[in-house]
Amino acid sequence: MAEIHFKDVTKRYPDGFEAVKSINLDINDGEFMILVGPSGCGKSTALRMIAGLEDITDGDLIIGGERVNDLAPRDRDIAMVFQNYALYPHMTVRDNMGFALKLAKVDKGDIDRKVTEAARILDLEQHLERKPANLSGGQRQRVAMGRAIVRDPKAFLMDEPLSNLDAKLRVQMRTEVARIQKRLGTTMVYVTHDQTEAMTLGDRVAVMRAGLLQQVDAPGRLYEQPDNLFVAGFIGSPSMNFLPGRLEDGSVTTPVGKIALPDRVRRGLESSDGGTRDVVVGIRPEHFEDAAVEPEDHPDRMKFRTKVDVVESMGSEVYVYFDVKGGELHTAELDELAADAGMEDLPSHGEGQQVVARLSAESKAAPGAEVELVVDTSQIHLFATDNGRALTR
Numbered sequence: 266m267a268e269i270h271f272k273d274v275t276k277r278y279p280d281g282f283e284a285v286k287s288i289n290l291d292i293n294d295g296e297f298m299i300l301v302g303p304s305g306c307g308k309s310t311a312l313r314m315i316a317g318l319e320d321i322t323d324g325d326l327i328i329g330g331e332r333v334n335d336l337a338p339r340d341r342d343i344a345m346v347f348q349n350y351a352l353y354p355h356m357t358v359r360d361n362m363g364f365a366l367k368l369a370k371v372d373k374g375d376i377d378r379k380v381t382e383a384a385r386i387l388d389l390e391q392h393l394e395r396k397p398a399n400l401s402g403g404q405r406q407r408v409a410m411g412r413a414i415v416r417d418p419k420a421f422l423m424d425e426p427l428s429n430l431d432a433k434l435r436v437q438m439r440t441e442v443a444r445i446q447k448r449l450g451t452t453m454v455y456v457t458h459d460q461t462e463a464m465t466l467g468d469r470v471a472v473m474r475a476g477l478l479q480q481v482d483a484p485g486r487l488y489e490q491p492d493n494l495f496v497a498g499f500i501g502s503p504s505m506n507f508l509p510g511r512l513e514d515g516s517v518t519t520p521v522g523k524i525a526l527p528d529r530v531r532r533g534l535e536s537s538d539g540g541t542r543d544v545v546v547g548i549r550p551e552h553f554e555d556a557a558v559e560p561e562d563h564p565d566r567m568k569f570r571t572k573v574d575v576v577e578s579m580g581s582e583v584y585v586y587f588d589v590k591g592g593e594l595h596t597a598e599l600d601e602l603a604a605d606a607g608m609e610d611l612p613s614h615g616e617g618q619q620v621v622a623r624l625s626a627e628s629k630a631a632p633g634a635e636v637e638l639v640v641d642t643s644q645i646h647l648f649a650t651d652n653g654r655a656l657t658r
Contacts, residue, residue, distance in 0.1 A: 269290075269291075274287070274311075300312060307477075311473075328343070343420055344412075344413035345421075348424055358393050363379070392408075402434060410445065418451070419451075421454070422454050426438075428459075463484070474495050479496050487500045494654075499602060503584065505550075506620045509545065509591055546646070553641075554624060554638065555630060557637070569637070572634070574586045581626055582626055586620070
């Protein structure tokens with residue numbers, strides 16, 4: 266096992282484009298680190314620099330206490346699992362898993378022992394004599410992981426390994442990956458575009474945007490205390506709603522009503538510039554509820570009425586979409602989040618901005634009808650309009 270340290274690492278291509286911009290990141294021995302972000306943010310480039318598949322323009326990459334900038338990939342003792350499995354179709358599962366050891370001229374008895382142990386961990390013992398064409402997608406992915414495990418490397422690198430699987434199998438393999446990493450205790454760096462994978466798998470998550478690290482933290486802290494508007498919008502499903510707000514006299518005026526600032530937010534604002542100003546207000550969908558389901562009054566609850574546009578029943582919960590008047594928000598961070606979600610070219614419906622609320626299944630909200638909602642104001646987030654910085658951190 267090994268620690269991995271990025272020290273002011275930059276990747277600049279010949280045309281001048283910087284895919285990774287002077288990042289500093291410490292990955293601990295035995296840690297499961299997730300790199301997540303939108304397409305083109307630099308996460309795969311960072312992973313490939315660890316593997317030695319991309320040259321480092323500036324800075325130092327340290328693995329196990331050794332600077333590896335100039336080391337060839339084969340000399341780094343790193344195992345990588347690719348998105349497309351990269352299995353040899355003419356070889357059996359056993360031969361695929363042991364091929365790297367065979368090239369290294371490891372004793373055949375040791376190869377068989379390591380392959381058998383890896384197959385037991387991955388539940389592949391009954392498939393060792395089959396070929397990749399006769400395996401399911403999940404089984405092929407486990408074979409690719411087994412080929413990495415038998416090498417007993419310092420660290421595992423995984424580049425979106427589950428993206429080719431269907432949704433149900435992806436959930437199953439997610440738990441498998443987490444179980445295997447905990448069992449082996451090996452340092453693992455895992456790249457994904459799926460923030461659900463990031464939140465459920467990693468010890469810590471590094472959120473990237475445009476080649477820069479935005480925040481590195483435990484999944485729970487990313488969700489509860491995002492450093493900026495981009496992290497807040499990227500983490501969470503459905504994503505956080507953002508509304509324009511006017512901050513003054515201990516409250517913030519939003520399109521859904523005037524919200525008295527809770528103590529948590531007020532204390533956070535004490536360290537930032539005071540006074541009347543425009544802000545971006547963030548409210549997660551799960552912090553709304555149908556007033557008919559949660560009727561009791563509470564100092565941290567605010568009721569408002571709205572007309573429902575669309576209702577999506579998920580069985581255990583209901584997603585309710587509605588529009589609020591008050592002008593659409595446009596910041597660089599929000600525009601990038603919309604582009605990553607493929608929503609930048611969608612036509613707007615109605616006036617103002619769409620909001621999604623995640624309600625209990627007991628809600629009777631119906632399309633075209635009015636509903637009274639309650640919002641938990643103790644959970645609101647405030648961000649600066651100019652740079653997206655969280656004002657309550």
